[in-house]
Amino acid sequence: GAVVSQHPSRVICKSGTSVKIECRSLDFQATTMFWYRQFPKQSLMLMATSNEGSKATYEQGVEKDKFLINHASLTLSTLTVTSAHPEDSSFYICSALSTGGVWGYTFGSGTRLTVV
Amino acid sequence: DAKTTQPNSMESNEEEPVHLPCNHSTISGTDYIHWYRQLPSQGPEYVIHGLTSNVNNRMASLAIAEDRKSSTLILHRATLRDAAVYYCILSGNQGGKLIFGQGTELSVKP
Numbered sequence: 768g769a770v771v772s773q774h775p776s777r778v779i780c781k782s783g784t785s786v787k788i789e790c791r792s793l794d795f796q797a798t799t800m801f802w803y804r805q806f807p808k809q810s811l812m813l814m815a816t817s818n819e820g821s822k823a824t825y826e827q828g829v830e831k832d833k834f835l836i837n838h839a840s841l842t843l844s845t846l847t848v849t850s851a852h853p854e855d856s857s858f859y860i861c862s863a864l865s866t867g868g869v870w871g872y873t874f875g876s877g878t879r880l881t882v883v
Numbered sequence: 884d885a886k887t888t889q890p891n892s893m894e895s896n897e898e899e900p901v902h903l904p905c906n907h908s909t910i911s912g913t914d915y916i917h918w919y920r921q922l923p924s925q926g927p928e929y930v931i932h933g934l935t936s937n938v939n940n941r942m943a944s945l946a947i948a949e950d951r952k953s954s955t956l957i958l959h960r961a962t963l964r965d966a967a968v969y970y971c972i973l974s975g976n977q978g979g980k981l982i983f984g985q986g987t988e989l990s991v992k993p
Contacts, residue, residue: 813980872917873929874927
């Protein structure tokens, strides 16, 4: 089945630094990927939709200059949290949409970001 | 985006069937119904999805009401590993974004 690899699984960074999270579709091509964040005891909140070769579409209230998304290939999307602050500490999850054959959404295992 | 309504929590006994309900009264004709589940500190895992007809796979069954305003995820024999938050989500078309609601937290008692 479709597999999405997300890396790193955990990261601790200092306040003011930037962190990059990678999301790879391992056995399929994904023209569309999605980025979510999840706070403890809450549901997933969609941050942005990432389309290969074009600019990401951000949900209302999500700062595009703070959460930089790049989707330069059909198998890789990255989310960079710039100038991270403690309030950015969260669980970040990516999802890739497969459209070949049986279509569907596959999620990565998530990245736990802690900003200290 | 059409919304879904699920109970916040449900309990089940191990080895018994579980019926997880979902209401989606504003569903449109092209909306697919998806079910995912999430264990703590993990990404959501696909369970099942459907459009109009009932669906079965190795994990579960999806029963869709005739008017499509509600659906039920059926786990035929709950195990302790089925304890998770279950999300019922609608997608507007093949490839539309998935907007998560609060989901149902299922606990399974031995």
